Amino acid sequence: MKFSTVINIPKAPFELQPCEQMLFTGSCFAERIGTRFFEEKFRAMVNPFGVMYNPASVLHTVERVERPVDTLAMTLGTNRVYVEKSSGEIVDNCQKRPQSLFYERELSIDECVEFLSRAVEKALSRNANTKIIVTVSPIRYAKYGYHESQLAKAVLLLAADRLISLFPKIAYYFPAYEIVNDELRDYRFYEADMLHPNAQAVEYIWERLQPALLSEKARQFIQEWKPIKEALAHKPFNPEAEQYKTFMAATRNMAEALQEKYPEMELHLPEQ
Known part of the structure; x- marks a missing residue:
């Protein structure tokens, strides 16, 4: 007997490796997932210029991040944009200027695909x-x-599908939208506003994401990093206790050994 509709998630045409350089840009959902990658020691930049809800603003972030990345993750929130009347340009943030200076409109599917394609091409020009x-x-x-x-x-779903068809060997659609709306069709998976997925939902999405996107080496790294991450998160009653100092010294040794195994890992340990 089944009590939920389980989404079939095909494997991506590529695999993510440990500690990859990643850029997450898009809606606040991008921040939740991007932060999860960051916690697992992927070198993830997450919305470096703020939350970007629409494909045009996603493009603007990719254009401004000059550093090449191994993976670009784009989360699309809406096709609505604000346009500055005087310049005709789509803005990412009205910067508290009067609403009368802007008008709102919806991007078509073709416009969404155009902005997203330009974002992909810009990322490819750097790597x-x-x-x-x-x-x-x-x-x-x-x-x-x-x-x-x-x-x-x-509109966004159709645009995403078109984008994948344009870049089939390097682009992958991950069905976060479908997982939340079909598999997690219950308000217990939402925050108090009944709109945003809660921590439990994000963790479930993270679990479903791993087999589809992560290489075996990346999943092995996460397992090796897990006890170190948990140890570093430990809050002692007495930081000056010898037992805690011994515990932290052992944790430091484990972390440094892991960094030797994965030289690309960025390790920031607390002061001794």
């Missing part, structure tokens, strides 16, 4: 081996109305 992950945020936008929010998601 020809960049891998692309695309997701659609499961977060509904009450501001626009729930039906209107679903229409926006439909």
